[in-house]
Ligand SMILES: Cc1cc2nc3c(=O)[nH]c(=O)nc-3n(C[C@H](O)[C@H](O)[C@H](O)COP(=O)(O)OP(=O)(O)OC[C@H]3O[C@@H](n4cnc5c(N)ncnc54)[C@H](O)[C@@H]3O)c2cc1C
Ligand code: SF4
């Protein structure tokens with residue numbers, strides 16, 4: 026889509042949300058609740074976190090008021106879009122047994138609201154593209170995910186305010202939105218007012234924009250928007266060592282550092298729950314009282330769980346050391362082998378939401394240092 | 402489409418040992434695509450769950466069958482199935498034993514315990530074409546004589562060499578005692594001209610494949626069947642990871658070039 030960028034003011038953004046709601050879409054976006062910026066269904070743009078930012082550190086997340094009244098000047102919160110596209114619990118199919126012993130199996134039609142996601146960060150846009158590869162990009166398709174994903178409209182919000190735990194640049198990303206969005210907003214607040222530069226990424230995005238009051242973006246708005254996204258590139262709070270991560274991980278299977286991190290890690294699995302790319306699930310059988318109706322449910326699982334690798338006779342990955350190693354190696358190395366992409370977009374969620382403040386960037390740096398020492 | 406089980410009726414049931422049962426199936430309605438030896442299905446036990454089980458017989462030769470060892474809730478439920486019961490099966494999943502490249506060469510098949518089941522359809526296919534292979538050797542190991550599966554059938558096979566050994570003998574056992582690799586010395590094969598197939602517990606796979614490679618069988622001609630926890634079989638649940646592999650997709654059958662480095666890392 027090469028159309029010249031447009032601009033919306035706050036009223037224009039409100040109109041956009043109103044149109045989506047009127048179309049029957051379930052609009053999901055950031056809003057302040059319980060001391061955090063969460064993703065939730067929005068009735069109107071008034072619910073956006075205007076005037077709120079966040080302060081992040083390893084194991085710490087805090088809301089802070091912002092004087093500029095910006096809506097999208099905050100980095101990733103505790104949830105991601107996978108909570109909606111790849112929900113924590115989903116029924117897959119059910120089976121019924123008759124008195125004669127015949128059994129029928131019925132696929133569950135996935136619950137698929139027509140979502141419109143408002144304020145998708147560039148890192149999260151990449152995370153969605155990664156889950157697409159995993160869940161609908163292979164030979165078999167996760168039907169529920171596919172149905173919700175294809176029905177979802179994505180409105181990105183480019184990043185102008187990276188957090189202290191952000192490192193998307195190190196994972197091949199950046200604060201500008203990659204293709205994949207229907208509309209991409211860049212928020213600008215300055216002496217000329219509060220407005221959103223809009224780029225169109227799809228036909229559907231173009232039709233949507235036509236239905237709300239907007240005007241062509243003036244050059245100053247466009248320049249300011251570009252400059253603040255560019256500046257964000259240099260304001261990442263963290264980074265990964267600039268080495269080939271796959272060979273680092275491959276060379277680190279026996280590293281001492283795994284013992285060190287295992288001393289701190291509680292194997293609680295929080296990092297996998299908040300990670301926007303982590304996709305692992307398990308299944309469970311739920312039977313009703315008659316015993317003749319049974320349902321197969323899928324729910325999120327974590328490689329930190331001891332049972333995750335259970336085989337008759339015991340789990341494969343018993344030590345916390347081997348489970349943390351599995352997680353990190355998968356993210357940065359074997360994900361490439363399996364899905365031809367990284368498993369980490371550098372959103373920093375796992376750092377902020379780890380109860381003991383384990384920091385993926387620090388662990389990778391330590392592994393790199395250890396390898397360096399050994400090869401000296 | 403969500404991978405939903407397809408109803409199959411148990412048409413025959415044979416108790417192989419105290420804890421192992423072979424079930425033969427026919428589709429109630431529509432049939433599954435043909436399985437190849439080495440592939441597996443997800444088999445559902447009503448109200449209990451679904452587990453990965455290799456085919457111990459394929460549609461092409463004798464009909465779909467699974468041989469299940471009872472070790473927990475789901476496998477117990479399957480072993481308790483009776484003739485006439487309906488069980489849900491989905492598949493075929495995973496890679497198969499590669500036998501085209503073995504033609505004209507010596508074949509060595511090594512089975513440990515329940516690992517015999519996934520190898521059985523391969524053995525039948527190979528024996529069905531005796532002229533196509535230079536020799537066929539079948540080596541079987543089990544914990545005790547009572548744990549041996551399909552003894553009469555094994556005895557009837559026209560191989561160059563069939564060896565059976567147990568870890569612990571019982572009173573009337575006159576056969577070999579010891580690990581299955583000890584039988585390799587008696588098998589008739591020229592290592593450099595051999596294709597080998599190995600399935601059993603992981604330590605047995607490791608020891609046997611190392612010994613075969615040591616004897617001179619090319620690593621990429623040693624095929625092994627791997628086992629990992631599997632919830633989906635469709636590459637989505639992440640449970641079956643072994644380093645870079647999703648075993649449900651890249652396996653269960655892989656060659657030793659691929660498996661050796663992975664099985665050499667503890668707790669991978
Ligand atoms: C590719 C493949 C082929 C197999 N072929 C056969 C076969 O031909 N015959 C046979 O008897 N067994 C086979 N198995 C092993 C069989 O799947 C397990 O014995 C079975 O899953 C145990 O489940 P359970 O509920 O009875 O036991 P529990 O011990 O109660 O298991 C609980 C859960 O753990 C997982 N689990 C436990 N043990 C295993 C295991 N060994 N492998 C995979 N997942 C496990 C399962 O998901 C199971 O639902 C195969 C496994 C794989 C991966
Ligand atoms: S790294 Fe942190 S969040 Fe992840 S399992 Fe360990 S303690 Fe939990």
Ligand code: SF4
Nearest residue numbers: 300369370372373375
């Ligand atoms: S591993 Fe951590 S930083 Fe990387 S995508 Fe997942 S939560 Fe974000």
Ligand code: FES
Nearest residue numbers: 634638639641649
């Ligand atoms: S069994 Fe689920 S990914 Fe392989």
